[in-house]
Amino acid sequence: MNKSRILVIATRNKGKTAEIRDMLSGFPITIKNLDDFGPIPEVVEDGETFDENAYKKSSFTARVLGYPALADDSGLMVEALEGAPGVHSARWAGPEATDAERCSKLLTEMENQPNRKAAFACVISIAVPAGPALTYEGRCEGTILDAPAGSNGFGYDPVFFYAPLNKTFAQLTLAEKGRVSHRGRALQEVRDEFDKIIKWIDYQTPEPEIVGCQGE
Ligand SMILES: O=P(O)(O)OP(=O)(O)OP(=O)(O)OC[C@H]1O[C@@H](n2cnc3c(O)ncnc32)[C@H](O)[C@@H]1O
Numbered sequence: 001m002n003k004s005r006i007l008v009i010a011t012r013n014k015g016k017t018a019e020i021r022d023m024l025s026g027f028p029i030t031i032k033n034l035d036d037f038g039p040i041p042e043v044v045e046d047g048e049t050f051d052e053n054a055y056k057k058s059s060f061t062a063r064v065l066g067y068p069a070l071a072d073d074s075g076l077m078v079e080a081l082e083g084a085p086g087v088h089s090a091r092w093a094g095p096e097a098t099d100a101e102r103c104s105k106l107l108t109e110m111e112n113q114p115n116r117k118a119a120f121a122c123v124i125s126i127a128v129p130a131g132p133a134l135t136y137e138g139r140c141e142g143t144i145l146d147a148p149a150g151s152n153g154f155g156y157d158p159v160f161f162y163a164p165l166n167k168t169f170a171q172l173t174l175a176e177k178g179r180v181s182h183r184g185r186a187l188q189e190v191r192d193e194f195d196k197i198i199k200w201i202d203y204q205t206p207e208p209e210i211v212g213c214q215g216e
């Protein structure tokens, strides 16, 4: 198989992996997870923006594994917390925190806070081993509840209320979340541009020249 038809999902988050796989199923590519390869070092996510961190993850993975890689950097921005936890959404409640601990810290910080407005943001970066990358973005507005509801999804989903569907993200199915979420919107652009992306990957990933042996 042409090496460029493999796409590695460069995330260690199982919730993200499931959502990305669901949105890209049906396209003529072989999707691999990081678990399909031997151990590789973790990327230090010390960028100041989602773009920077998404590119760090996609380009590092593509370079180390030798296949095109798709990374997602995302987070929750809460208006009353001046945009926190933002790019620090994963580590905000401590490096080893569980999703329940992240939600619980958010609810504590938001106690007695009348302004509940928040938004999820997602940047998807698709990089080739040589370095260049394409970027796609998505955003979704909602509000922070004062208690969790629902058990689907991951991260802050149980406390993120999406008014148009009158549910939290954790009360939506994978497909329902994919139609409206920040990640779903970014991945919809990837789907819309799929053919263009494959052509770009092929262009950026030249096949080694075949040297013929003649006359022997
Ligand atoms: O870096 P990778 O390996 O992809 O996995 P991660 O979980 O560390 O991911 P990020 O660095 O992008 O951190 C984003 C955090 O923001 C939260 N988050 C992002 N998207 C979310 C979603 O769709 N629903 C709920 N929480 C989300 C969740 O806590 C994530 O851990």
Ligand SMILES: [Mg+2]
Residues within 6 Å of the ligand: 045, 090
């Ligand atoms: Mg991370």
